[in-house]
Amino acid sequence: MTDNLVINSPSVFRLSPLIRITLLSLYVALTLPLPFLADFTNAPTPPALLWVGIVIGLVALYAVLCERVLVDEEGIQVTYPKWIPQFFRKGWLLPWANVKELKPRSTGQGGLVYYFLSNDGKAYLLPMRVAGFSRLVKLVQEKTGINTSDVYPLSQPWMYGILLFFTFLLLLVDVWTIAVAFGQN
Template sequence: MTFPISPLIRCAVQALYWGLVLPLPILLARQQATPLELGSLWIALLLGWGVVLGSLSQRIQLDEEGMQATYPSWVPPFVRQEWQIRWADIERIEPRSTSQGGMVYYLVSRGGDRVLLPMRVTRFKQLLAEIRRHAQLEIGGLRPYVQPWMYGLLGCFALLLLLWDGMVAIWVWASPVGT
């Protein structure tokens, strides 16, 4: 059984990335950049987007032995945060408060290793049910740290930022050079 990162999260983060970096090449192209500099900047931005896409392509895979975090083969090793834990090794779930006042949860093995419970996946409740079934843990009332509406709000603000970037780009391109 595979649980990828939620499409809502993937789209919101990508929209935020482009909303933050897109104005740079647009403004530089109009004001001062040479074609070589501009081409290099676009390549860097596309490589950065590749890193974002790679980090958002994590999949949680469950089988009868345990669970593991995997990535597609195209994701470079420096982006991967792979791990695995066997059901038989899981001793408990340990809550930890965050600096923002939220709560995250770790699966703790008998050897003391900790694995952060993946909360950004699709079908999160089904993932919890599978953990409960395989590891024989009581997981009552556990909810994701960030609720879906928060990523929806982030996505909306990122789209507004992209819209604003587009309006500024039109204004910059319509202005005479040097003003």
């Protein structure tokens, strides 16, 4: 283990803004027309109940997207803001001295994710969708001595850019759908 890089205060890595905006926008685009369509089609589910569900879902999604990675001299930690109950999203802390290796695992879609393996055999997922991922990986290498030159983010920013573009197109269709639903009443 090397200690070349001194971290005076914890480095904080948050989820990439592009990913947060894309996923929140996609959620809104997929759920926004539902109460209007339920009202328009006289569905058995009342629109007010759909609005409540949509708001609860949006808060839950936002909570998941508030993940933070803290890196300091002692270790790496994944945390969430205090307003998020621990039973909903529990973070973790892994001291550098307990990091045994960084192990790649393939995903069902053919990508690679990496897990920290601790000395006691537990696995901790390396957060890969944070802004400043290359800096995070560099800190991991400096603190553990593990070669991270082959560690890349799970998805590239252009993928989320394309998804965001199509999400905005879907939002335009939503606006049209809602306008038609209002026009028919």
